Amino acid sequence: MSRHYRKPDVSVDVVLLTLSQEGLMVALHERGNEPCRGSLALPGGYIHTNEDESLEDSVRRMLREKTTVEPRYVEQLQTFAGPDRDPRGWSVAISYVALVPMADLIEAEPAAFSFYPVDRLPELAFDHADQVDVAVQRVRNKSSYSTLPCWLLPEKFTLTQLQRTYEAVFGETVTRATFRSRLGIKVGDVRAGEAVDEAGVLIATDDYQLGNQRPARLFRVDQLGLFRRASW
Amino acid sequence: MSRHYRKPDVSVDVVLLTLSQEGLMVALHERGNEPCRGSLALPGGYIHTNEDESLEDSVRRMLREKTTVEPRYVEQLQTFAGPDRDPRGWSVAISYVALVPMADLIEAEPAAFSFYPVDRLPELAFDHADQVDVAVQRVRNKSSYSTLPCWLLPEKFTLTQLQRTYEAVFGETVTRATFRSRLGIKVGDVRAGEAVDEAGVLIATDDYQLGNQRPARLFRVDQLGLFRRASW
Numbered sequence: 001m002s003r004h005y006r007k008p009d010v011s012v013d014v015v016l017l018t019l020s021q022e023g024l025m026v027a028l029h030e031r032g033n034e035p036c037r038g039s040l041a042l043p044g045g046y047i048h049t050n051e052d053e054s055l056e057d058s059v060r061r062m063l064r065e066k067t068t069v070e071p072r073y074v075e076q077l078q079t080f081a082g083p084d085r086d087p088r089g090w091s092v093a094i095s096y097v098a099l100v101p102m103a104d105l106i107e108a109e110p111a112a113f114s115f116y117p118v119d120r121l122p123e124l125a126f127d128h129a130d131q132v133d134v135a136v137q138r139v140r141n142k143s144s145y146s147t148l149p150c151w152l153l154p155e156k157f158t159l160t161q162l163q164r165t166y167e168a169v170f171g172e173t174v175t176r177a178t179f180r181s182r183l184g185i186k187v188g189d190v191r192a193g194e195a196v197d198e199a200g201v202l203i204a205t206d207d208y209q210l211g212n213q214r215p216a217r218l219f220r221v222d223q224l225g226l227f228r229r230a231s232w
Numbered sequence: 233m234s235r236h237y238r239k240p241d242v243s244v245d246v247v248l249l250t251l252s253q254e255g256l257m258v259a260l261h262e263r264g265n266e267p268c269r270g271s272l273a274l275p276g277g278y279i280h281t282n283e284d285e286s287l288e289d290s291v292r293r294m295l296r297e298k299t300t301v302e303p304r305y306v307e308q309l310q311t312f313a314g315p316d317r318d319p320r321g322w323s324v325a326i327s328y329v330a331l332v333p334m335a336d337l338i339e340a341e342p343a344a345f346s347f348y349p350v351d352r353l354p355e356l357a358f359d360h361a362d363q364v365d366v367a368v369q370r371v372r373n374k375s376s377y378s379t380l381p382c383w384l385l386p387e388k389f390t391l392t393q394l395q396r397t398y399e400a401v402f403g404e405t406v407t408r409a410t411f412r413s414r415l416g417i418k419v420g421d422v423r424a425g426e427a428v429d430e431a432g433v434l435i436a437t438d439d440y441q442l443g444n445q446r447p448a449r450l451f452r453v454d455q456l457g458l459f460r461r462a463s464w
Contacts, residue, residue, distance in 0.1 A: 005281050007239045010324055047313075049237050049322035055313045079311045079326050081279075081287045090281035092242055092324065094311050 008081065008090040012058040013044035013128065015077065015097045015135035018105055018115065019152045023168045024139075025115040026132050027105075028124070029066065035087045036125035042132070043113070044093065059096045069108035071098035073151035073224075077135055085127045093127070097135040099151040119171065143169050144232035147201050147225040156218040158209050159185065159196070170232060182232055201225025240313065240322040244290040245276035245360065247309065247329045247367035250337055250347065251384045255400045256371075257347040258364050259337075260356070261298065267319045268357035274364070275345070276325065291328045301340035303330035305383035305456075309367055317359045325359070329367040331383035351403065375401050376464035379433050379457040388450040390441050391417065391428070402464060414464055433457025 016027040028040040045062050052058040059074055074096055081092040105113075116122060118136045121129055142148045149165045150157070157165075163179045174182070184198035192206040201221055208215035248259040260272040277294050284290040291306055306328055313324040337345075348354060350368045353361055374380045381397045382389070389397075395411045406414070416430035424438045433453055440447035 005278060008242050008279055008281055010240055010242055046237060047240055047322070047324075049240055049315070052322075053315060055311065076310060078308060079287065081326070083281070083285060090279070090284075092279075092326070094313070094324070 006090070008092045009046065009086065009088060010092045010094070011044050011046050012055055012062065013042045013080075013093045013095045013131055014059050014063060015042060015095065015132055016063070016071065016100060016113075017097065017118070017135065017139060017152070018100050018102045019165060019168050020102055020115065022117050023171060024118045024136065025102075026118050026121070026135075027113040028116055028122075029112050029114070031125055039125035040114075040116075040122055040128075041125040042128045055094055055096070059098065063098070066112040067105070067108045069100055069104055071100040071151075073099040073148070075138075077131070077138060080127050080131060093131070095131045095134070097138060099139070099148070101152055101154055103154055140169060145227050147221045147227075150221045156205055156207055156220050158216040158218060160216065162202075162219070166232065184227055197227070199225060199227045201227070238322070240324045241278070241318065241320060242324045242326070243276050243278050244287055244294065245274045245312075245325045245327045245363060246291055246295060247274060247327065247364055248295070248303065248332060248345075249329065249350070249367065249371060249384070250332050250334045251397060251400050252334055252347065254349050255403060256350045256368065257334075258350050258353070258367075259345040260348055260354075261344050261346070263357055271357035272346075272348075272354055272360075273357040274360045287326055287328070291330065295330070298344040299337070299340045301332055301336050303332040303383075305331040305380070307370075309363070309370060312359050312363060325363070327363045327366070329370060331371070331380070333384055333386055335386055372401060377459050379453045379459075382453045388437055388439055388452050390448040390450060392448065394434075394451070398464065416459055429459070431457060431459045433459070 018025050027043065029043060031037050031039050031041050043062055043066055047058050052061060056074055063069060077095040077097045079092060079094045083090045085091055118132055121132060139148060143166065149169050152165055153161055163176065166179065167173050185196055190196050190204045192204050194204055196202045196204055196219060202219050203222065205218045205220055207218040209218055250257050259275065261275060263269050263271050263273050275294055275298055279290050284293060288306055295301065309327040309329045311324060311326045315322045317323055350364055353364060371380060375398065381401050384397055385393055395408065398411065399405050417428055422428050422436045424436050426436055428434045428436055428451060434451050435454065437450045437452055439450040441450055
């Protein structure tokens with residue numbers, strides 16, 4: 001059957017999200033080629049069928065071509081397709097969302113990217129604004145019952161940093177007590193290696209963050225943890 | 233860049249689920265062509281870039297080629313891709329899940345399909361067993377907090393039919409009281425047009441199912457309704 005129909009073009013696009021003082025930000029670059037030359041767009045490109053072993057391979061290769069950053073969290077989002085989304089013809093874009101701490105990005109010097117707040121997007125090429133919307137919805141939804149926002153933080157973090165991160169993801173400020181109740185965080189001390197929350201996914205480490213105030217315990221997550229109930 | 237790489241093949245596959253006395257069933261057909269000729273497989277095929285206006289168009293066209301059934305619920309599941317999933321080379325399969333009541337299927341005389349219980353699958357072609365697994369996981373997960381299983385029922389249904397449907401989806405039998413508590417179904421009579429549940433998504437109709445026992449009220453859902461909390 002394939003010989004009767006022109007194959008669609010297939011690309012992989014990445015909604016790379018990070019966190020700054022301004023909140024949740026998306027990485028965009030200015031397109032150097034037609035179509036949409038000069039427009040802001042998500043990083044993306046065609047699958048290299050001669051070298052990519054999987055779609056996630058394509059994602060990581062494309063990001064490596066633009067920056068040295070290796071996102072710790074990459075998830076398939078949704079496939080966008082149709083005859084009109086690209087002027088070159090019927091096309092398929094397999095969209096991914098990736099989360100990366102801003103500190104990792106700064107270290108990687110991603111000159112190819114500019115970062116824009118997801119809630120105040122400029123005009124984007126193709127259907128990339130739709131892809132960002134779906135990515136942000138997915139991240140907010142999944143963050144409401146899981147440790148997903150931890151992938152926007154360094155590997156070890158304080159509970160205050162964690163709270164700021166959840167607040168930034170949802171664009172909502174809460175009290176310390178509300179935050180702890182939503183995530184099921186227990187009151188009182190925990191020993192290193194023990195969980196600080198009911199679901200057992202936020203693990204205390206031996207390390208502390210030193211600063212002006214009293215040292216703050218650092219925590220970590222092993223993998224994507226789920227809370228017992230919708231928490232946000 | 234496309235000129236440097238052979239484009240992958242792109243197909244759309246459908247995990248068409250229905251409900252029988254044996255539980256949740258998936259529609260399979262025997263492949264008439266190589267590769268995997270004679271193997272059981274999901275309905276699917278290449279995108280027709282000359283006529284399909286969207287991926288959902290491709291799904292519905294492919295189902296129409298095999299049966300007259302029009303599923304009321306169609307959702308994109310996940311895109312499966314890689315160099316090894318099809319012996320013909322690098323391929324992309326955009327997988328969909330569709331739900332349809334068995335009564336609609338019987339009416340449509342889908343001679344092209346045989347139905348197999350999702351929990352006791354025979355060997356399938358390509359990565360189709362993975363696609364079924366992901367589809368069933370998605371349906372079970374989404375059914376735990378929504379009216380998704382209603383798309384496996386006729387447009388109007390009794391609460392007992394609804395309970396049997398949730399039980400079949402989850403493969404678990406519960407008491408009438410447990411079922412009603414999980415879905416937040418209120419005790420007592422409701423008027424036609426009113427919701428019988430806390431979330432306001434299960435609407436009473438004017439109609440009753442007549443039978444050996446006392447007439448049972450028929451209910452409907454307008455669209456995919458979400459319950460207030462994870463209910464299963």
